Amino acid sequence: xxxxxxxxxxxxxxxxxxxIFKALADPTRIKILYLLSQEECSxxxxxEVLNMTQSAVSHQLSLLRNLRLVKYRRDGNTxxxxxxxxxxxxxxxxxxxxxECK
Amino acid sequence: xxxxxxxxxxxxxxxxxxxIFKALADPTRIKILYLLSQEECSxxxxxEVLNMTQSAVSHQLSLLRNLRLVKYRRDGNTxxxxxxxxxxxxxxxxxxxxxECK
DNA sequence: AATGTATATGAACATATGCTCATATACATT
DNA sequence: AATGTATATGAGCATATGTTCATATACATT
Numbered sequence: 631x632x633x634x635x636x637x638x639x640x641x642x643x644x645x646x647x648x649x650i651f652k653a654l655a656d657p658t659r660i661k662i663l664y665l666l667s668q669e670e671c672s673x674x675x676x677x678e679v680l681n682m683t684q685s686a687v688s689h690q691l692s693l694l695r696n697l698r699l700v701k702y703r704r705d706g707n708t709x710x711x712x713x714x715x716x717x718x719x720x721x722x723x724x725x726x727x728x729x730e731c732k
Numbered sequence: 733x734x735x736x737x738x739x740x741x742x743x744x745x746x747x748x749x750x751x752i753f754k755a756l757a758d759p760t761r762i763k764i765l766y767l768l769s770q771e772e773c774s775x776x777x778x779x780e781v782l783n784m785t786q787s788a789v790s791h792q793l794s795l796l797r798n799l800r801l802v803k804y805r806r807d808g809n810t811x812x813x814x815x816x817x818x819x820x821x822x823x824x825x826x827x828x829x830x831x832e833c834k
Numbered sequence: 835a836a837t838g839t840a841t842a843t844g845a846a847c848a849t850a851t852g853c854t855c856a857t858a859t860a861c862a863t864t
Numbered sequence: 865a866a867t868g869t870a871t872a873t874g875a876g877c878a879t880a881t882g883t884t885c886a887t888a889t890a891c892a893t894t
Contacts, residue, residue: 638781639766639828644759646831647824651762654753656852657746664741673871679740686853688872693852707861707870717830721823722749726741728819729748758882775841788883790842795882809840809891 653697654722658682658690663722666700666713673709755799756824760784760792765824768802768815775811 639647653659661680665671671679677687691711694700701714713719741749755761763782767773773781779789793813796802803816815821 639763641759643828643831644762647762647827648757648759650827650831651753651756652851655750655757657743657750658852660746660749660753661741683854684871685855685873689852692872704861704871707868709871721827724826725749725752725823726745729745729752754881760882785884786841787843787885791882794842806841806891809838811841 649697650718650721653694653699654718654725656690658686659694660722662687662690662694663699663713663719664726666711667719667723670710670712673711676711751799752820752823755796755801756820756827758792760788761796762824764789764792764796765801765815765821766828768813769821769825772812772814775813778813 654663658680662676665676665679673684673687673691676691677684680687691700691702695702699713699715699718700711702709702711704710756765760782764778767778767781775786775789775793778793779786782789793802793804797804801815801817801820802813804811804813806812
């Protein structure tokens, strides 16, 4: 009630923002989300394109699922993932464009 | 030369994007950058507002300096920091607005 | 010159993160 | 029912990260 004269962020807001940026902070997750921004993908397809182990990809998808950044549908044994947060994809694309036009 | 049919990101681009998002992924750095988005601040002012140790703040400022996200001017013993990357501030504010209007 | 003040920096430590390896699960096929 | 296939998951491990503590640096003041 004294030392904070200017508008500041609530700790919830800061935590939420941190969570979003953390999700985007890892190269593997950037690649996955970028792929999904272009097309629905099966896990095995992601695994092949990124040239990673199935387990590593699956762990990252699990993390992205928990954050509600991706969702999936199942068809037999195949799981097809799509992105589930338009805003986060927009942010990702903005940063990528900004980097590429340098 | 065969398994990559769609446009994909160069690893440099991915690394650069990762670096930017990593910078924004920590609550302390979010608070610092948000403060600096509003006004030029001395280290001691940031320390008081965030209620953290001088050392912790200084370490984070050092990290942000290395990433060229902030710069400073010196006036006697006091160092005044400002942000140095308009685009990153824009991204931060976009994410914050998005979170707050939920 | 000596002391004070604001900030930076290195080492150490605890926690978080991302991967691998082994294995579980669930559906498909035979 | 038995085997195969696609994916998920838990444990373990190595590395990265953020803080603290102690101390260095550089300028100011007396």
